[in-house]
Amino acid sequence: MFSDAWPLAVLAVLLAWPVPVFLARAAWPRRHARAAIALWQAVGIAGGLSLIGAPLAVGVAPLDKHLRTGLVELWRDAFHLRVPASLGLAQEVALALAAVLTVRLVGVTLLSAFRIERDLRRQRDAVDLAAEHADRQLRVLEHAAPAAYCLPGTRPRIVITEGTIAALAPDELEAVLAHERAHAKWRHELVVQPFVAWESALPLPPARRATASVTALVEMLADDHAARSAGRPALARALVAIGGTAGPVPNQRADDGSGAARSTPGTPTLDRVQRLVKPPGGAALAERVMGPAAWLAAILLVAGPTWYVLR
Numbered sequence: 097m098f099s100d101a102w103p104l105a106v107l108a109v110l111l112a113w114p115v116p117v118f119l120a121r122a123a124w125p126r127r128h129a130r131a132a133i134a135l136w137q138a139v140g141i142a143g144g145l146s147l148i149g150a151p152l153a154v155g156v157a158p159l160d161k162h163l164r165t166g167l168v169e170l171w172r173d174a175f176h177l178r179v180p181a182s183l184g185l186a187q188e189v190a191l192a193l194a195a196v197l198t199v200r201l202v203g204v205t206l207l208s209a210f211r212i213e214r215d216l217r218r219q220r221d222a223v224d225l226a227a228e229h230a231d232r233q234l235r236v237l238e239h240a241a242p243a244a245y246c247l248p249g250t251r252p253r254i255v256i257t258e259g260t261i262a263a264l265a266p267d268e269l270e271a272v273l274a275h276e277r278a279h280a281k282w283r284h285e286l287v288v289q290p291f292v293a294w295e296s297a298l299p300l301p302p303a304r305r306a307t308a309s310v311t312a313l314v315e316m317l318a319d320d321h322a323a324r325s326a327g328r329p330a331l332a333r334a335l336v337a338i339g340g341t342a343g344p345v346p347n348q349r350a351d352d353g354s355g356a357a358r359s360t361p362g363t364p365t366l367d368r369v370q371r372l373v374k375p376p377g378g379a380a381l382a383e384r385v386m387g388p389a390a391w392l393a394a395i396l397l398v399a400g401p402t403w404y405v406l407r
């Protein structure tokens with residue numbers, strides 16, 4: 097009777113807890129940051145679809161054993177303002193649960209996107225007023241504490257303090273700017289923001305782990321970009337100089353690519369420095385196949401449930 101519901105429910109549980117925990121603990125994402133981000137995104141999309149799809153399938157089960165055709169039947173009755181006679185209380189509760197989950201996930205995502213964009217706009221306006229305009233993007237704040245961060249958007253700002261300029265050698269400063277420009281150019285905030293929204297909608301430890309992991313992976317992508325243009329040693333020295341144990345708050349807060357204030361801890365700088373000083377290996381075959389395997393898993397995670405529902 098619940099033929100479509102159980103596989104979706106099992107998938108929803110797996111993607112809501114054990115899979116994020118396992119993925120957050122894995123070491124291979126340090127070597128394949130882009131593939132790991134794609135896999136995290138697939139986990140989020142498939143998790144959301146299965147979380148809503150499972151109660152929907154339970155709700156329409158008396159109408160049809162397949163979710164898609166059951167939904168068509170339900171829609172026909174709803175269009176004529178009829179409640180199908182075959183639906184019992186359990187099915188009505190399941191449909192209500194699916195509706196609540198849909199509204200919560202979509203609503204929180206939209207609200208989160210709106211708030212983040214509003215906060216970013218205010219911060220961009222404030223920094224344009226308070227800071228020296230070094231070029232079209234770069235703003236220099238008159239402050240002794242070292243800090244560097246990106247305020248992302250269609251017209252991004254890269255913000256550094258005079259303390260940063262004083263603390264860094266020219267090649268180190270270039271590395272820091274390249275890192276921040278990578279955040280701005282590749283719109284890393286669009287990668288992180290859905291996970292912030294996911295965490296707001298479902299404030300559970302796996303969601304927090306997902307946000308922290310994706311935030312760290314985005315930092316690694318920007319580090320790799322900066323290392324290619326300015327060199328790994330310069331970037332590592334810069335991180336030690338301005339992003340070390342003291343942990344300048346402005347850097348950590350906005351340097352996560354989301355540009356939004358929130359409670360998630362910043363990326364562990366020490367881990368990034370170690371990764372730059374001692375680049376992840378990759379000689380072993382198992383290490384090298386993890387990247388392509390992650391891409392394949394990401395595609396299957398999204399395509400599988402989609403095919404299952406639409407078949």
Ligand SMILES: [Zn+2]
Pocket residue numbers: 275276279315318351352353
């Ligand atoms: Zn960064």
